[in-house]
Amino acid sequence: MPAPSPAPSKAAASSAQKALLKLGLTRDIDLALHLPLRYEDETRITPLRNARDGSVVQIEATVVxxxxxxxxxxxxxxxxxxxxxxxxxxxxxxxxxxxxTLAVGARLRIRGEIKGGFWGRQMMHPAFRTAGGELPAALTPVYPTVAGLPQPYLRRAIASALQRADLSDTLPPNAAPPVHQTFGAGGLQPLYSLQQALRFLHNPTPDVALATLEDHTHPAWQRLKAEELLAQQLSQYQSKRERARLRAPVLTMPAAVPGVLPLDAQFLAQLPFGLTRAQQRVCAEIAADMARPVPMHRLLQGDVGSGKTVVAALSAVTCIAAGWQCALMAPTEILAEQHFGKLVGWLEQILAPLGKKVAWLSGAQKKKQRSEMLALIASGEAALVVGTHAVIQEQVQFHHLALAVIDEQHRFGVAQRLALRQKLAHAGLEPHLLMMSATPIPRTLAMSYYADLDVSTIDELPPGRTPIVTKLIADSRRDEVIERIAAQVAAGRQVYWVCPLIEESEALDLSNATATHVDLSEALPGVMVGLLHSRMPTAEKKAVMELFTAGVMGVLVSTTVIEVGVDVPNASLMVIEHSERFGLSQLHQLRGRVGRGAAASACVLLYAVGDNGKLGETARDRLRAMAETNDGFEIARRDLEIRGPGEFLGARQSGAAMLRFADLAADIALLEWARECAPQMLDRFPQLAERHVARWLGGKAEYLKA
Known part of the structure; x- marks a missing residue:
C-alpha cells in the first residue's frame, strides 16, 4: 500500500507485458481466472489503542x-x-x-503487523500511502506474480479484463453442479454464476469468512472448480471420440493351419511359467482392442513384478503374426536392455522360421551397429524394435509399424509419445498404443486425467513371489546394516545399496554412491562390491550388471538407475540410504527389485533426522506408508494424498497443470458431476461444450490427446 504510483513508463509497461506472457496471461479470460493468493483488509481503520499485538491492522496517523x-x-x-x-x-x-512521503506532519494510512516491545509499539516495513479518499468497499486482492509485474499493475489489468471478458454461462440448462449454497439475510442464497463467482473472488466483501476463501470451500470457489473439472472431462471425452474416428491396422492371429501351432500358442508353450488369471484377462482386453480398426489407447497398470512385460510380449506376437511391426520404448538404457534380453529369449525361436528379428536401438550404439539396425527396421525384417528415446529419432523409418508399447509411460513427454505415434504414416493409419505403468493410478486420477484411456489392471502377483519385510532404521545404526549384508552374502544372497547422489553436493549433506562404494568395499573384505550410476560409460554399466546378474558380484551400490526393470531373483536385501529424500512411488519401485525369488527378502530404509533430531512430516508419512503396506495400489493412494497429482502424471501435460483450482481428494462429488455431464453436453450442446473447453483450456487441450 505505498503511495499510488504515476502511470508506468513505456519501458515499465513493456516489462509488465513480458511478465504477463511469462505467467501465460494472454487473453482476457486468462486474467479473469488469475485468482488471488490472499487478501488484505483495507476496508477499515483501527485506532492504535484497539490494535492487538501480533495482528495486521490499518491505522491512520500523523508523522511526528x-x-x-x-x-x-x-x-x-x-x-x-x-x-x-x-x-x-x-x-x-x-x-x-x-x-x-514519511516527512514530519504527513498524514498517512499505514498497514502492517503491530508488535509490542520494551520501547513501545512497532511496525517493521509496513505498507503506507498518503491518507485521504474513501476506504475500499472490498478486500484488496494479492495475486501470484513474477519480477517486473507489480501488484498495482496486475490489479488494474485484471479489473480491466473482467470488464471485457466473455463470462456468459456455458453450462447446459438444468445442469447445475452440486455446489454448497449459503444462507444469507433472505434465506438460501442463489447459486453463483461464473461471472458472479469471479467478480466476488477478485473483490470479496469484508464480511466474508476468510477461511472459506483460503480453503476454497466458498460457493464462488466451488463454482469455479466445477467448471474447471467439466472442461477437463469435456476435453478427455472429445479426445476419445476423435480417436474413435481414426483408423488403425486390424491385428488378429491368422487362421489356424492344420498341424501348425499359432504363433501365440508357440510363444506360450516355450515360456517357463504359465500366465496368471489377471494376465490372461488383460491379454484378452488388449487383443480385443487390437482386433478393431480403431487405434487402441490403453494403459496397462500393475504392481512391481506383476508380469506386465510378458503381456506386452504376447501383444507384440499378435501384431507380428498379423504381418506388422511393433516398437517397445523404455525410459532408461538399463530397462530397455532388460526388455531386449527377455524378449529375445522369448521370441527368437518363434521368429527365426519367419525370417524375422528383434532389433535394438540406443543412443550409445556404435555407428555401424546402428546403421545395421536402421536397415533391418526399414526393410521390415526387424519385426520388433526395442530401445530408448532413440526409437523415435527422425532417421528411424519403420516399414509398417502397427503397435507402440511405452513402458513407464509417465517418464516420457507428450512430444515423445506423439512422435512414436507419427511413425506410422502409412495409408492414413494410426498405430495402436499400449502404455505400461508400475505406479498404479488411483481412482480419482483415472476418473480425471486418464478419463480418455482404457485401463487394464493386473491385480495379482505371479506365484513364488515372497513378501518383502520393510524395516525403518536410523542412519546411526549403519554398522548393524553392514553386518546384515555380510550375513546375506555369506548365505549366497546378493544385496542392493541405493544412494540418492553420485557426487558430493554442497547443497545436500548426503552420502554419495562413490564414497559408499569405497566404504562397503573396505567393510566387506573378500566380497565383490560393484558401482553403478548413470554417468558411467554404457559398456561399463553393462559389464557391472552382467556380473551382478550372474551372481559373481555380491553387493551392488547404485543410484536410482536400477529403479525399474532390473530382475535378479537371487537379490534378497535392498538398502536405501537417505530414504527420507525419495518419493513414495520411487521407494516402492526400488523395494520391488528384491523378493523376486524364493528366499525371504527385506528392504531397509536408512533415514537421517534433521538438526532438530526429527524427521519432516512428509518424509515420516512416506516411510510409515512403506512400513505398513506392500500393496502398490495403497501406496499410490497415499502418494496422491501426500504429493498431489503432479508427479503421477509425469510429462503428460508437458508441465502445464490442467487443474489449478480443483482438488481431486476433496472435490470427488464435483468430479462425478462433471463425468456425468460431459458426454451429455457433447451430444446435446456441442457449441456450448466447445466454448467451455476453449475458455478453460485454450491450447492446452491438445496435451491430453497424447
Whole structure:
C-alpha cells in the first residue's frame, strides 16, 4: 500500500507485458481466472489503542518524527500518532521517495503487523500511502506474480479484463453442479454464476469468512472448480471420440493351419511359467482392442513384478503374426536392455522360421551397429524394435509399424509419445498404443486425467513371489546394516545399496554412491562390491550388471538407475540410504527389485533426522506408508494424498497443470458431476461444450490427446 504510483513508463509497461506472457496471461479470460493468493483488509481503520499485538491492522496517523539512524545498521525510523496512541515504523530498505512521503506532519494510512516491545509499539516495513479518499468497499486482492509485474499493475489489468471478458454461462440448462449454497439475510442464497463467482473472488466483501476463501470451500470457489473439472472431462471425452474416428491396422492371429501351432500358442508353450488369471484377462482386453480398426489407447497398470512385460510380449506376437511391426520404448538404457534380453529369449525361436528379428536401438550404439539396425527396421525384417528415446529419432523409418508399447509411460513427454505415434504414416493409419505403468493410478486420477484411456489392471502377483519385510532404521545404526549384508552374502544372497547422489553436493549433506562404494568395499573384505550410476560409460554399466546378474558380484551400490526393470531373483536385501529424500512411488519401485525369488527378502530404509533430531512430516508419512503396506495400489493412494497429482502424471501435460483450482481428494462429488455431464453436453450442446473447453483450456487441450 505505498503511495499510488504515476502511470508506468513505456519501458515499465513493456516489462509488465513480458511478465504477463511469462505467467501465460494472454487473453482476457486468462486474467479473469488469475485468482488471488490472499487478501488484505483495507476496508477499515483501527485506532492504535484497539490494535492487538501480533495482528495486521490499518491505522491512520500523523508523522511526528522521521530520521535515518546509522546504528546498529542504517535504517529509517518514523514515529507516528493518532488520537489514541503512538507507534514506531522501521525500514531497513528505503529510498528518498519514502523519506519524502514519511516527512514530519504527513498524514498517512499505514498497514502492517503491530508488535509490542520494551520501547513501545512497532511496525517493521509496513505498507503506507498518503491518507485521504474513501476506504475500499472490498478486500484488496494479492495475486501470484513474477519480477517486473507489480501488484498495482496486475490489479488494474485484471479489473480491466473482467470488464471485457466473455463470462456468459456455458453450462447446459438444468445442469447445475452440486455446489454448497449459503444462507444469507433472505434465506438460501442463489447459486453463483461464473461471472458472479469471479467478480466476488477478485473483490470479496469484508464480511466474508476468510477461511472459506483460503480453503476454497466458498460457493464462488466451488463454482469455479466445477467448471474447471467439466472442461477437463469435456476435453478427455472429445479426445476419445476423435480417436474413435481414426483408423488403425486390424491385428488378429491368422487362421489356424492344420498341424501348425499359432504363433501365440508357440510363444506360450516355450515360456517357463504359465500366465496368471489377471494376465490372461488383460491379454484378452488388449487383443480385443487390437482386433478393431480403431487405434487402441490403453494403459496397462500393475504392481512391481506383476508380469506386465510378458503381456506386452504376447501383444507384440499378435501384431507380428498379423504381418506388422511393433516398437517397445523404455525410459532408461538399463530397462530397455532388460526388455531386449527377455524378449529375445522369448521370441527368437518363434521368429527365426519367419525370417524375422528383434532389433535394438540406443543412443550409445556404435555407428555401424546402428546403421545395421536402421536397415533391418526399414526393410521390415526387424519385426520388433526395442530401445530408448532413440526409437523415435527422425532417421528411424519403420516399414509398417502397427503397435507402440511405452513402458513407464509417465517418464516420457507428450512430444515423445506423439512422435512414436507419427511413425506410422502409412495409408492414413494410426498405430495402436499400449502404455505400461508400475505406479498404479488411483481412482480419482483415472476418473480425471486418464478419463480418455482404457485401463487394464493386473491385480495379482505371479506365484513364488515372497513378501518383502520393510524395516525403518536410523542412519546411526549403519554398522548393524553392514553386518546384515555380510550375513546375506555369506548365505549366497546378493544385496542392493541405493544412494540418492553420485557426487558430493554442497547443497545436500548426503552420502554419495562413490564414497559408499569405497566404504562397503573396505567393510566387506573378500566380497565383490560393484558401482553403478548413470554417468558411467554404457559398456561399463553393462559389464557391472552382467556380473551382478550372474551372481559373481555380491553387493551392488547404485543410484536410482536400477529403479525399474532390473530382475535378479537371487537379490534378497535392498538398502536405501537417505530414504527420507525419495518419493513414495520411487521407494516402492526400488523395494520391488528384491523378493523376486524364493528366499525371504527385506528392504531397509536408512533415514537421517534433521538438526532438530526429527524427521519432516512428509518424509515420516512416506516411510510409515512403506512400513505398513506392500500393496502398490495403497501406496499410490497415499502418494496422491501426500504429493498431489503432479508427479503421477509425469510429462503428460508437458508441465502445464490442467487443474489449478480443483482438488481431486476433496472435490470427488464435483468430479462425478462433471463425468456425468460431459458426454451429455457433447451430444446435446456441442457449441456450448466447445466454448467451455476453449475458455478453460485454450491450447492446452491438445496435451491430453497424447
Amino acid at each position: 518524527s522521521s530520521e535515518v539512524q546509522l546504528r546498529p545498521r542504517r535504517q529509517l525510523v518514523v514515529q507516528v500518532e493518532d488520537d489514541t496512541g503512538s507507534c514506531e515504523l522501521r525500514f531497513f530498505s528505503f529510498y528518498p521517495s519514502h523519506q519524502k
